[in-house]
Amino acid sequence: MTEPYVVELRDVTKVYAGNVQALRGVDLAVGGGELLAIVGPSGSGKSTMLHMIGTLDRPTSGTVRIAGHDVADLSDRELSALRAHHLGFVFQRFHLAPGMTALDNVADGLLYTGIPLRARRERAAAALERVRLGHRLGHRPEQLSGGEQQRVAVARAVAGDPPLLLADEPTGNLDSAAGAEVLRVLRDLHAAGTTIAVITHDMEIAGWCPRQVRVRDGRIVADEGSGRRAPAEITIGARE
């Protein structure tokens, strides 16, 4: 018997109001520990696909299975719980609370997991250590660079050790050096066994990932490579 997929999309379509067909029948299977890039031009349906995988929205038709759960079988409450325990999100914008320290921002990410405050803080400190921000625990977002802020956001997403990390244009707001820092963090997480899907329209970043899923007009047009392999050297960015 094979290991169940972490993500399984079967003939998924999504039609928005106004008959906008964002997804037109997507099949995708992601196994545990994979690192994959979802690439495609603007408006091709990448974010929509990520919302399906992240259970933030339900498909118009087709099946979405996340960590073995059929999303259609779960209530909104149960989907929330699934996100709290199984999923981490990183967005193009960092969504950090202003005026709150990096530590508290990350600890707040564990609020809905039922972990008590002290343990949340401890885990947050460990997560910030993992994204190499152990020396910035008490800094507020406005005291951090864009790259550092995005790493705080990554720390928040992975503090609860979710098996699946979803990143939508995580380097979209960063210069290449800061983007490279974020990629390094993703590489380390992947090496530690986290399944990661990165949305990007940056071909360089896509090429860096061991597996590339190409999307166009709401369909997957190519699926190359194996997500289990280690990613390429990080050659993007001024340094290293």
Added chain:
Amino acid sequence: MTRRPAPARLSPSDVLRVGAAGLRTRPTRVILSALGIAIGIATMIAVIGISSSSREELLRQLDRLGTNMLTVSAGQTLFGEEAKLPVDAAAMVRRVGPVRTAAATGSVEATVRRTDQIPEAVTGGISVQAATVDLLTTLEGRVVKGTWLNAATEQRPAVVLGSKAAERLGITRTGVQVWMGDRWFTVIGILGPMPLAPEIERSALIGFPAAEKHLGFDGHPTTIYERSAEESVEAVRAVLPRTVNPENPEEVNVSRPSDALAARAAAAGAFTNLLLGLGGVALLVGGVGVANTMVISVLERRKEIGLRRSLGATRGQVRVQFLAESLLLSALGGIAGSVLGALATIGYALSRDWPPVVPPWAIGGAIGATLLVGTVAGLYPAMRAARLSPTVALATT
């Protein structure tokens, strides 16, 4: 089959923390919208507090003055004429068993003026009364200047002025002369306030013998003041008319002056409804302010809501967060308002020499009203926040 995922509960302290987090970053707005609630609550607490303080003062006064005094006065005859009390009425009252002291006053047909130059019609509302020597002890009154009448001075043209009478005549010391009837009387004393006998405050008092000798007084008392043991007041009250006027007991009026004070105390407890209503309106406006702030807060924080949903917050948890924020906001106003209202009560009461009283039930009511306002004001914004779809919330620019 994998277990169905179940959301974790937020601990009460976590609910408080997320509720407060939204307020911490917008202090000006928080203060302004809590201010409305604070004004409403402060008004209501102050209105209740001040009227309770005034009531407490009246009750203490009543306690101090005692409720064991009765007054007997001449009523009217069957033919509608002014009745008179018998000359020895006070002595008869003194003979009633439980009666401790009794004194009499009688209206004298005369006026009191600073000089004989002032026309007789200008009385200043001051009446001239003959008084027995034991009047002061019966009323438990006090002389603030000079002395009270005694066996010697009650014979002579000497007068003791009630507090209001002295004030109206502009007399602040003894030894001066006043014109009464058609001769000079010497002021030998000025009395303090008499809350149970305000008519004495407005009187110029002379001895019975002097009144008869100098002003043609007929010696019939018009009012008898009497004090008995507290527990026999009702019994004494029942026998007084027959004692004073055995032939025509129906022409005699008996009253208990402390009843008027007691009635005022009871009335003071019934608040000035208009002010209380104003406080209610202010509270309502404050509530609308909080609701408005919350609606804006939800609109501004769509991204935060989307993020929290992606972190695993259920709709209920988002709702609870904004309800907690609204409750905290109005509780802040409620607490500030209670403190302000209590301070206003204390300040006002102390300035009038009243004992400051802020009833605990008023504070309890204020807290209840605050929580109600916070809930009602937060309900709609919280529902809107919870209904927001995570993807739409995250897509907000």
